[in-house]
Amino acid sequence: MRVPDIIAKKRDGGELSREEIEFMIRGATSGEIPDYQMTALLMAVYFRGMTPEETTALTLAMAHSGALVDLAGIRGVKVDKHSTGGVGDTTTLVLAPLVAAAGARVAKMSGRGLGHTGGTLDKLESIPGFRISLAPSEFIAQVNTVGVAVVGQTADVAPADKILYALRDVTATVDSIPLIAASIMSKKIATGADVIVLDVKVGSGAFMRSLADARNLASLMVEIGRMSGRRTAAVISDMSQPLGRAVGNSLEVREAVHTLRGEGSRRLLELCLELASRMTVLAGVHEELGTAREHLEMLIKSGVALAKLRDMVAAQGGDPTYVDFPERLPVAPFERAVVARGSGHVARADALTLGRAAMAMGAGRARKEDPIDLSVGLVTHAEVGDEVHAGQCLATLYASSRDKLEEGASIADGAFSISETPVAAPPLVYEAVDA
Numbered sequence: 001m002r003v004p005d006i007i008a009k010k011r012d013g014g015e016l017s018r019e020e021i022e023f024m025i026r027g028a029t030s031g032e033i034p035d036y037q038m039t040a041l042l043m044a045v046y047f048r049g050m051t052p053e054e055t056t057a058l059t060l061a062m063a064h065s066g067a068l069v070d071l072a073g074i075r076g077v078k079v080d081k082h083s084t085g086g087v088g089d090t091t092t093l094v095l096a097p098l099v100a101a102a103g104a105r106v107a108k109m110s111g112r113g114l115g116h117t118g119g120t121l122d123k124l125e126s127i128p129g130f131r132i133s134l135a136p137s138e139f140i141a142q143v144n145t146v147g148v149a150v151v152g153q154t155a156d157v158a159p160a161d162k163i164l165y166a167l168r169d170v171t172a173t174v175d176s177i178p179l180i181a182a183s184i185m186s187k188k189i190a191t192g193a194d195v196i197v198l199d200v201k202v203g204s205g206a207f208m209r210s211l212a213d214a215r216n217l218a219s220l221m222v223e224i225g226r227m228s229g230r231r232t233a234a235v236i237s238d239m240s241q242p243l244g245r246a247v248g249n250s251l252e253v254r255e256a257v258h259t260l261r262g263e264g265s266r267r268l269l270e271l272c273l274e275l276a277s278r279m280t281v282l283a284g285v286h287e288e289l290g291t292a293r294e295h296l297e298m299l300i301k302s303g304v305a306l307a308k309l310r311d312m313v314a315a316q317g318g319d320p321t322y323v324d325f326p327e328r329l330p331v332a333p334f335e336r337a338v339v340a341r342g343s344g345h346v347a348r349a350d351a352l353t354l355g356r357a358a359m360a361m362g363a364g365r366a367r368k369e370d371p372i373d374l375s376v377g378l379v380t381h382a383e384v385g386d387e388v389h390a391g392q393c394l395a396t397l398y399a400s401s402r403d404k405l406e407e408g409a410s411i412a413d414g415a416f417s418i419s420e421t422p423v424a425a426p427p428l429v430y431e432a433v434d435a
Contacts, residue, residue, distance in 0.1 A: 001019070001020060001023050003024070003027070003033055003037050004037075006020050006023070006024060006041065007037065007040045007041050007044060010041060010044040010045060010048055011040075011044040011047075011048065013048050015051055015053070015054060016050075016054055016057075017057075018057040018061075021054065021057045021058050021061050022057070022061045024038070024041060024061075025058070025061035025062060025065055025160050026061075026065075028160060028163050028164065029065045029066075029159055029160045029163065035167060038163075038164070038167055039167050039171050039173075042164065042167060042168060042171060042173045042176075042179065043171065043173060045173075045176060045178060045179060046173045046176045046179070049176075049177075049178060050178035052220060052223045052224070052227070053227075054178070055178045055181055055182055055220060055224060056223070056224045056227045056228060058178070058182045058186075059181070059182040059185045059186045059189065059224050059228065060186075060189065060228060061160070062158050062160040062161050062164070062182060062183075062186035063158055063185075063186040063187075063189040063190040064190075065158060065159050065160035065161075066156045066157055066158055066159040066160070066190065067154070067156040067157060067190075068190050068192065069109070069136075069154075069157065069190060069191045069192040070136075070192065071107055071140065071143075071191075071192035071193070073140040073144070074105055074107055074140055074143045074144055075105070075144055076104070076105045076283075077104060077105060077194045077195060077283040077284060078105050078106075078107045078143075078192060078193045078194045078195070079099060079104045079105065079106055079107075079193060079194070079195040079196075079197070079279045079280075079282070079283050080106070080107065080108055080109075080188060080191065080193035080195065080196050080197075081095055081096075081108070081196075081197045081198075081199065081275055081279060082184060082188055082196065082197075082198050082199065083198075083199040083201065084180075084184070084198075084199065084200050084201050084206060084207055084208065084217070085201060085206065085207060086201045086205050086206055086239040086242075086243055086351065087205040087239065087242045087243070087247055087351040087352070087354055087355035087358075088242030088243045088244040088245065088246060088247045088252065088265075088268075088351070088354075088380075089201075089239075089242075089243045089244070090123070090243070090244050090246070090252040090253075090255055090256045090259070090268060091199065091243070091268070091271060091272055091275060092108065092110060092120045092150065093120065093123060093124070093252070093253060093256035093309070094256050094259050094260055094264075094268065094269070094272045094305075095272050095275055095276055095279075096108055096148050096150055096309075096312070097148055097260065097305055097306070097308035097309035097311075097312055098260070098272060098276050098296060098299060098300065098305040098308070099148075099276050099279050099280060099283075100146070100147035100148035100308050100312075101147070101299045101304045101305045101307075101308040102276070102280050102285050102286075102292075102295060102296060102299060103147075103280075103285045104147075104195075104279060104280055104283040104285050105143050105144075105147060105148075105283075106143070106147065106148040106149070106150075107139070107140075107143045107148075107149060107191075107192070107193065108148070108149070108150045108151070109150075109151055109152065109153040109154075109157070109187075109191045110150055110151070110152065110153070111152070111153060112152075112365075120150060121152050122249050122372060122374065123249045123250075123252050123253050123256075124150065124253070124316075124318075125249075125374065126249045126250035126253045126329055126330070126374045127253060127313055127318040127319060127322050127323075127329070128318065128319045128322065129317045129318045129319050130313060130316055130317060130318035131316045131317040131318075132150075132151055132152040132316075133151060133152055134149065134151050134316070139151055142312075142315050142316070145315075146308070146311050146312055146315050147308065148308065148312050149312065149315070149316065150312070150316075151316075153187065153191070157187060157190045157191060158186045158187050158190045160186070161182075161183050161186050161187060164179070164183070165183060175207070177213065177216050177217050177220060178220065180207065180217060181217060181220045181221045181224060182224075184198075184221060185221055185224045185225065185228070188225075188230075189225075189228055189230065193230065194230065194231060194283075195230070195231045195232075195279060195282040195283050196225050196230050196231070196232045196233075197232070197233050197234070197235070197275055197278050197279045197282065198218060198221050198222070198232070198233070198234035198235070199234075199235055199237055199271070199275055200214050200217055200218040200221075200234050200235070200236045200237070201214070201236075201237055201238075201239035202214035202236055202237070202238065202239060202240075202430065203238055203239035203240030203241075203351060203426075204239070204240050204350050204351050204352040204353075205239040205240070205241075205242070205350075205351025205352045205354075205355055206239040206351075211236070211430060214236045214430075215236060215431070215433070218234035218235075218236055218433045219234075219433050221234060222234050222433050222434065222435050223435070225435065226435040231282040231283075231435070232282075232435055233278050233282060233432065233433065233434045233435065234432065234433040234434075235271075235274055235275060235278065235429055235431075235432050235433075236429070236430040236431050236432070236433070237271055237274075237428060237429050237430070238426045238427060238428055238429075238430065239351050240350070240351060240384070240426055241348075241349040241350065241351050241354075241380075241383060241384050241426075242349070242351050242354055242355075242380060243265070243267055243268055243271060244259075244264065244265040244267065244268040245264075245265045245268075245379050245380045245381070246265075246377065246378075246379050247354055247355065247358045247363065247377050247378050247379075247380070248358050248361075248363040248375075248376055248377015248378060248398070249363060249372070249374040249375075249377065250329040250330050250331060250374050250375055250377075251329075251331065251377040251378075251379060251398070252377070253322075253326065253329055254326040254327070254329055255268065256309070257306070257309070257323055257326040258326065259272070260300060260305050260306040260309055261300075261303075261306060262300050262301060267383070267428055269300075270428055270429075271428060271429065273293055273296055273297065274429055276292070276296050277289045277292035277293045277296060278292075278432070280292045280295075280296070306323070309323055310323040310324070330374065330375040331375055331398050332361075332373065332375040332376040332377075332398040332399050332400045333398075333400070334398070334399045334400065334401065334402055334404075334405045335396055335397060335398050335399075335405070336396070336397045336399075336405050336409050337393040337394075337395070337396055337397075338393070338394050338395040338396075338397065338409065338412050338413055338415070338416065339391050339392060339393055339394060340382075340388045340389065340390055340391065340392045340394055340416070340418055341390065341418065342390050342418050342420075343388065343389045343390045343418070344387070344388065344418040344419050344420045344421070345385060345386065345387050345388070345418065345419050345420075345421065345422050345423045346382050346383065346384050346385060346386045346388060346394070346416060346417075346418060346419075346423065347384065347417045347418060347419035347423045348384065348415070348416060348417040349380060349382065349383060349384055349394070349415060349416055350414075350415045350416075353411060353412065353414055353415035354378065354380070354395070354412060354415045356411050357378060357397065357408045357409070357411040357412035357415065358376070358377045358378055358408065360404070360407045360408045360411055361373070361376045361377070361378075361397065361398075361399040361400075361404045361405065361407065361408035362376045362399070362400065362404060363376050363377045373400055375398070375400065376398055376399050376400055376404070377397075377398055378395050378396060378397045378398065378408070378412065379395065379396050379398075380394065380395045381393050381394055381395060381396070382394045382395075382416075383425065384423060384425050384426060385422075385423050385424060385425035387422075388418065394416050395412060395415075395416075397409055397412060
């Protein structure tokens with residue numbers, strides 16, 4: 001096989017074979033195929049697209065480009081969840097212990113935040129002593145005994161994805177749905193889960209800005225999962241406004257604890273129940289979604305789900321008293337309110353703007369190596385559709401310096417708009433996609 005022939009075939013709209021795709025991924029990973037030729041292929045894919053069969057072949061080739069995580073030592077069905085990223089998205093911290101409390105095995109590998117979207121690992125590191133790195137034997141043992149573990153992804157998982165993403169990032173080919181789907185699913189397949197439930201976000205704070213694009217991405221990833229032998233489903237959820245009320249690492253851990261107590265954000269809890277129901281049904285714990293939801297709600301009301309979070313924190317070296325007393329988690333000392341400029345109904349609480357405000361105060365990073373401040377962020381007090389009066393507090397910002405507070409406030413002030421007439425809240429879940 002010749003690289004120029006493969007590039008030309010895709011450039012002209014042809015369908016690449018599994019062997020051709022594997023050849024290109026092997027060459028990219030080994031360095032035998034130079035960046036300029038891989039970039040040419042990525043650009044051809046960007047304009048010509050890929051069939052589901054091509055995208056599945058690309059996904060599997062990327063998954064097998066490095067080490068596959070062996071979860072055979074974990075008893076039972078292994079479940080995982082992936083979100084395409086958002087603002088105030090604390091689902092993993094609620095969902096993982098909740099699903100484990102129901103009886104499924106949650107063996108989850110998560111990432112750090114980048115840009116305006118938060119990262120699960122950063123949030124968990126708000127808890128003193130929490131270890132995000134476990135030896136494979138520790139990881140398997142903890143899932144067998146506690147039912148859940150959340151750790152960082154090892155560097156040797158799907159190395160081809162890192163190579164391709166770096167090229168996409170500098171060649172304006174990031175927003176190709178087949179390439180996004182292959183990137184996400186290659187890591188999920190490499191990390192060994194039997195069940196994968198995908199939360200595909202749509203709205204200003206998400207990768208997918210239109211429902212049509214979100215639907216295409218969700219359908220493609222579910223099809224890749226099916227063709228790869230994984231039980232897969234997806235939910236398309238709203239990210240036009242933050243999911244939870246808290247945006248920022250320690251603030252989101254606080255909210256996760258309150259949600260598991262049944263006291264947190266209504267939107268966050270509702271989405272967690274939706275995702276958890278699908279995870280447990282696909283895992284065989286429950287027979288249908290209605291029964292699953294009833295059981296999951298009972299696990300929250302009884303405190304069993306919160307106790308599972310405490311067990312996970314303790315098992316990974318964290319101080320479990322922070323689950324008992326989340327108010328001990330650090331919060332930056334300087335605060336400021338964003339207030340309504342008039343009376344009426346909230347027409348906009350823009351997720352992207354609020355995410356950028358939190359990032360400006362130090363809650364996020366522009367580059368992977370940037371440090372972050374775990375104590376900063378914001379808490380919203382109103383959602384789209386809520387009736388408010390002039391001067392009412394819409395959000396409270398927390399920063400570690402007055403300069404950072406002013407920087408964040410100058411951005412956050414533009415996140416809200418007020419309508420004189422009633423405004424309908426957007427749906428939280430637009431639709432579900434099943435194999």
